[in-house]
Amino acid sequence: MAGCLVVFASLNQVALLKRALYREGVYVEMLRTPRCLSSTGCSFAVRCQPADMAPLLQTCRKWKIEPGGIFEETGELVSLQYRPLDLDKDEPAR
Amino acid sequence: MIYLDNAATSWPKPPAVARAVRNMLARAAGNPGRTSHHLAMDASIMVQECRENLAQLFGIANPLRICFTANATEALNLAIKGVLSPGDHVLCSSMEHNSVWRPLTKLQESGVELSIAEADACGVVDVASVERLLRYNTKLIAMLHASNVNGAIQPIAEIGRLARERGITMLVDAAQTAGALPIDVEAMHIDLLAFPGHKGLLGPQGTGGLYVSEKVDLRPLKEGGTGSDSNDPHQPLYYPDHLESGTLNLPGIAGLNESVRYLLRRGVAKLARRKAVLTQHLITRLAKIDGVTVYGPAAGLPRAAVVSFNIRELDPVLVATELERRADIACRAGWHCAGLAHRTQGTQVTGTVRFSPGPFTRMSDIETALGVVTELAHHA
Numbered sequence: 001m002a003g004c005l006v007v008f009a010s011l012n013q014v015a016l017l018k019r020a021l022y023r024e025g026v027y028v029e030m031l032r033t034p035r036c037l038s039s040t041g042c043s044f045a046v047r048c049q050p051a052d053m054a055p056l057l058q059t060c061r062k063w064k065i066e067p068g069g070i071f072e073e074t075g076e077l078v079s080l081q082y083r084p085l086d087l088d089k090d091e092p093a094r
Numbered sequence: 095m096i097y098l099d100n101a102a103t104s105w106p107k108p109p110a111v112a113r114a115v116r117n118m119l120a121r122a123a124g125n126p127g128r129t130s131h132h133l134a135m136d137a138s139i140m141v142q143e144c145r146e147n148l149a150q151l152f153g154i155a156n157p158l159r160i161c162f163t164a165n166a167t168e169a170l171n172l173a174i175k176g177v178l179s180p181g182d183h184v185l186c187s188s189m190e191h192n193s194v195w196r197p198l199t200k201l202q203e204s205g206v207e208l209s210i211a212e213a214d215a216c217g218v219v220d221v222a223s224v225e226r227l228l229r230y231n232t233k234l235i236a237m238l239h240a241s242n243v244n245g246a247i248q249p250i251a252e253i254g255r256l257a258r259e260r261g262i263t264m265l266v267d268a269a270q271t272a273g274a275l276p277i278d279v280e281a282m283h284i285d286l287l288a289f290p291g292h293k294g295l296l297g298p299q300g301t302g303g304l305y306v307s308e309k310v311d312l313r314p315l316k317e318g319g320t321g322s323d324s325n326d327p328h329q330p331l332y333y334p335d336h337l338e339s340g341t342l343n344l345p346g347i348a349g350l351n352e353s354v355r356y357l358l359r360r361g362v363a364k365l366a367r368r369k370a371v372l373t374q375h376l377i378t379r380l381a382k383i384d385g386v387t388v389y390g391p392a393a394g395l396p397r398a399a400v401v402s403f404n405i406r407e408l409d410p411v412l413v414a415t416e417l418e419r420r421a422d423i424a425c426r427a428g429w430h431c432a433g434l435a436h437r438t439q440g441t442q443v444t445g446t447v448r449f450s451p452g453p454f455t456r457m458s459d460i461e462t463a464l465g466v467v468t469e470l471a472h473h474a
Contacts (some may be wrong), residue, residue: 010322010335011127012158015142030138032130041324042127063156 004053005082007033007045007068014044020059026052037069037082047073053087096423096459100452101242101270101400101430103292103299110352115298118348125341127321137344144351145334151354151362152287153278154305161304161337162347166269167193168315169288169304172337173265174198174236176312177286180205182233187219187248188212188438189241192431194267198236207231213438216391217246224253228260238267240275243435243446244390245373245400247275254283263310269293270398273354276363285310296357296453297350300343312337365453369399372451372460376401379464385471389439389446402430402439402446405467406474410447413470417447421466425449 008014014030021028029047037045048056053070060067071082097105118140124133126141145157154160163169174197178184184201186194188210198208209227211219224235235257240247250266257264265286268277272287274294279287284305291301306312317329318339330336357365378393380386380403389402405413414427428445429436436442449463 009330009332010320011138012142012334013332015126015138016145016158019139019142019146030130030135040326042321043323044127044130063158 003073004048004050005045005071005073006056007037007043008065009043009068011044013065014046016063017046017056017059017065020063021055024055026055028052028056037071043068096421096462098423098425098449098451098455098463100293101448101450102426104294104296104452106454107296108353108356110356111297111349114348114352115345118345123344140351141342141347144347144354147351147354147358148303150358152305153280156308158333159306159308161306161334162342163302163304164300164343165302166267166288166290169302170194170267171197172304172312172315173286173288174201175315177234177263178206181231183207183209183229183231184234184236185209185211185224185227185232186236187238189217189246189435190238191242191267191269192433194236194238195434213246216395217241217244217435217439219248221249221252221256225256232262234263234265236265236267238269239271240398240400241390241435242270242400243430243432244402244439245397246390247396247398250284251282258283270400273357273362274398275366279305291346291350295350296353298346301346301350304337306333314339369451369453372455372457373397373399373401375457376449376460380467383468383471385474386467389441399451401449404444404446405471408470408474410445413447416470417463417466421462423463423466
């Protein structure tokens with residue numbers, strides 16, 4: 001499995017993004033940020049397909065919501081791994 | 095029952111409101127921001143939906159700038175105490191409710207300067223009189239949109255424009271107008287909008303909110319758990335977390351979400367026109383009853399659906415009791431938590447009887463009430 005995980009400070013931001021994207025026909029999953037990515041304690045994240053990153057980031061810009069980090073997610077449960085993505089350089093695996 | 099006390103709290107509510115409250119308690123009361131199971135996540139989506147519906151109703155661009163509170167009083171305290179510091183000057187009208195008058199009076203003890211713009215005999219403040227009272231250190235204009243005593247509507251858009259031109263923050267107390275009259279924060283130049291959920295918005299008690307423009311930053315009234323940045327000892331700076339600590343009133347917000355959806359479907363302006371017809375009829379007929387004094391704007395002038403009156407020297411409390419005994423009419427009597435407004439309209443000694451029709455009031459209800467008032471006036 002290879003997906004993208006975008007971390008945000010607050011569930012309120014994530015809920016806004018989920019509803020805004022849903023209206024555009026994009027489904028994203030809301031989840032608690034994994035501990036290894038939560039540098040400041042509780043936070044929430046959006047999991048999405050690589051193809052949905054563009055509308056997600058566009059929606060972030062529209063609502064002035066700054067992601068706390070963007071990661072490529074691979075593996076499952078105990079083998080989950082996260083690689084920071086620099087979207088200017090990296091292309092998420094498809 | 096004939097319910098004419100919608101200015102205190104609206105009743106009945108649209109049936110979907112009670113259903114939503116019940117459903118949240120019975121099936122879906124997860125705590126958003128604290129965990130990630132589906133009950134909590136679903137609740138967060140509902141809360142966000144409510145913010146979006148409120149934003150649509152009030153012309154607010156960013157729903158995350160709406161913070162939920164327990165009522166309008168909490169929202170007003172949050173706004174007033176979050177903006178003002180010692181040495182600042184604040185201006186309000188002489189028609190304010192205690193939820194503005196008392197916090198401002200309290201802040202005077204700590205060096206905040208207060209000016210009060212006097213309203214005219216109808217209860218309306220003149221924009222020029224507001225302008226004359228502005229000072230170099232005026233930080234805030236705090237003003238109610240419509241009086242809970244006599245329904246007088248303040249020229250908020252004009253005063254808001256003045257505030258915007260002078261760089262002054264404009265706080266509007268929409269306790270009597272949120273959901274009852276159209277409000278557009280952009281067109282009316284409102285920086286802070288405090289509203290209750292249980293009056294014109296037709297939601298449950300224990301709900302309310304504060305809109306905070308992106309031009310304004312507030313000190314929180316309380317700090318605590320927000321479900322975000324938990325290891326940081328400082329309160330988050332992003333909204334609404336900045337002002338929303340502690341578990342939200344989810345059953346209340348679920349009910350409020352349904353009531354706001356109802357208002358969006360029916361249209362606030364359309365409902366307001368219907369209430370205006372009832373209110374104008376009420377004023378016109380009351381004024382014709384011998385011995386009855388009606389306060390506030392005269393018939394034909396704009397006003398909220400709030401009508402205060404007295405019958406000769408009769409104690410308003412006894413009049414209200416008699417209205418209930420004779421025809422099961424529920425209304426409010428006394429001073430309506432607004433001593434300053436009563437002082438302004440000259441009823442600080444007597445208080446008044448207050449009728450406040452709502453969206454479900456019928457013309458036959460008004461006729462019945464008028465009939466009982468006529469009887470009481472005849473015998474007084």
